[in-house]
Amino acid sequence: MQDPSIPGWTLVWSDEFEGDTLDRSRWEPQLGNGFHDHRSGQWVPGWGNNELQSYTDKPSNLFLEDSCLVIRACRETAADGCAYTSARIRTRSSDGESLFSQAYGRFECRARVTAGQGIWPAFWLLPTEEKYGGWAASGEIDVMEVVGARPHEVLGSIHFGSGWPHRDHHTVVHPLGHGGSAESFHVYAVEWDPGVIRWLVDGEVYAEQRFWWSCSDRDHSGGQLPQTAAHLNPWPAPFDRPFHLLLNLAIGGGLPGAPDASTPFPAEFVIDYVRVYQRTAGVLPLAARGEGVVPFAPPNNLAT
Secondary structure (H helix, E strand, C coil), rough: CCCCEEEEEEEEEEEECCCCCCCCCCCEEEEEEEEEEECEEEEEEEHHCCCCCCCCCCCCEEEECCCCCEEEECCCCCCCCCCCCCCEEEEEECHHHHHHCCCCCEEEEEEEECCCCEEEEEEEEEECCCCCCCCCCCEEEEEEEECCCCCCCCEEEEEEECEEEEEEEEEEECCCCCCCCCCCEEEEEEECCCCEEEECCCCCEEEEECCCCECCCCCHHCCCCCCCHHHCCCCCCCCCCCEEEEEEEEEEECCCCCCCCCCCCCCCEEEEEEEEEEEECCCCCCCCCCCCCCCCCCCCCCCC
16 A cells, blocks of 8 residues: 655545445445436436436446456446446435535545546545535536546646536646656645645646635526626635545546547546545635636536
8 A cells, every 4th residue: 555644744534445345434326327406406417518328336337456446437238228337436425414525635546547539537526515506606626537538638627606507617737747648547636725726646736726716696687697796705615615525437528528439448447545634734824816807707618
């Protein structure tokens, strides 16, 4: 096992994926090809991203091997008619209870992925309770995403703003150095402090974000977002609440596009460990919001 100690940080939660089966006291699988949006009362197919897989908890899609978690996507017809199966797990239960969540800290995983068109693995964080409203008013932090057709780069993102479709986001695309590929193991992490989020690969910071916003008002006059800062939730909302962890391997969707004849199946997202830390010296003081104008014109693309 790789040494978990990091100077200045204290390990508070981890899963090293030892043993024979996934620890269901830590992780809950999510199933199917979509979810029920409790706010709108609508079924959202494709997990809001036009994904093509159905998530299962079958041993062929989700298992432990050689002290790693393996999420395996297969080209096969699922019970709900989808052409692919895969898996998605989170540290939150279906009844809304947190199995683990934390505000601020260092969140990391060591992982490798299969490269190929239409393959979309991710390690990410969502709010355990939607204090500021539905996605993305309460935020999302993407520690790592890989577009399978571009395995030599990693994406780090935050999503924020108001409820869909009035959301905003920042994404940084980072080339893996020295000809590196996500097909080999790398350590992906975020360091999240009050008012600042940093993304790292193999211990090196490659991006930092100090600007975001949150608005809980969905009743926008004339379909427009409010035009004054008085309508915004206080800084550093929405990234000031506990978030839980997710791991998944999607197939297709708005970001990677659909698989094609060249896509290798089965495809795998192999995770050596997931670790969460707190700063040994305690939570840092709140950082000032970065320079910029609140971007009230929402983009029209999809998210994880």
